[in-house]
Amino acid sequence: MPGAFSPSTRCSTPTNSPPIWTPSGRTTSTAACTPMTAHPKIDPVTGEMHFFGAPMRQTQLTYHRVAATGELTHSLPIALTDQEMPMMHDFAVTTNHIVWLDLSVVWDRESQRTGFPNWSEAHQPRIGVMPRDAASDREIRWFPVRPRWAWHIGNAYEDAAGRIVVDGISGDAAGWAGMTAIFRGTGDPRGVGHLYRWTLDPATGQATEQQLDDIATExxxxxxxxxxxxxxxxxxPTTPLAPVGDNLVTKHDLATGARTVHRLDPEIVSGETVFVAARNARNEDDGYLMSIAHHRTRDQAALLILDASDPGRPPIATVHLPRRVPYGYHGHWIPDVG
Known part of the structure; x- marks a missing residue:
């Protein structure tokens, strides 16, 4: 078949799939035996895979880099200064840097009992910028930022002025309280995150923050x-914690500020939208958006395929799946499998 769409949900010890990741079917080192983020980044130019592990009972993380050939080429322990481990679910890469988010949600003693991190007023939020080939965590430059949380980062890059630009979903203390209540089966779903941009300027040591959209999203x-x-x-997509009836898939044009939305049935919730490039694509948005959509009352799942250049149009295809796929957050497209 030409490819596979795979939903996934959690962080775990890394595993490898021989036809996909390595010619040899294995890595050549055991140094990667740490927890693994659910969000590894693959450099589209070098083919390298970047990832990290962050045990919640420790105040350090470990950064790893795997070559396109499958060899683990770099591992770097990174000490974090606080007594409580920050909730670090995602990170970002640029051409020359790795970006770490050490924000206001931490794994404190209560979290170790409940399994869910808590907001901390005492924790000093910051974003770290580390050279890709750093030999020591002392090479990380930390930028103080406003108190926030962030589960997921869309992308990061270096602009023409040498600043680091980071786009992701973020919220404040009230948003985290609402999210925590929902995960525990109580509370109001209005506690949500929105699309934000952080711009980190190495010349000044300052970070600026900008909200890019008012749609509740993730x-x-x-x-x-x-x-x-x-x-x-x-x-x-609209965050699954948003009120029923606001179920959207949104395309954000960050050059113009425009957005295009695909409005779903009020009972249908989209998971993560995965971009699949068209053959011989010429433009950045020349491709398809794929998502496992879940119908809440029918308890059914379908693969939703939208035109990425104009997702406001009716779906290109809706593939009703013969079995319910447990509602998950993440997915990935793997081309040319088998």
């Missing part, structure tokens, strides 16, 4: 060819 994605490079378009 799981931002871009064309994989733009990972770590400048992007114009970013795609995201």
């Amino acid at each position: 799981f931002p994605t871009v064309n994989d060819a733009n990972v770590g490079r400048p992007h114009r378009y970013l795609y995201s």
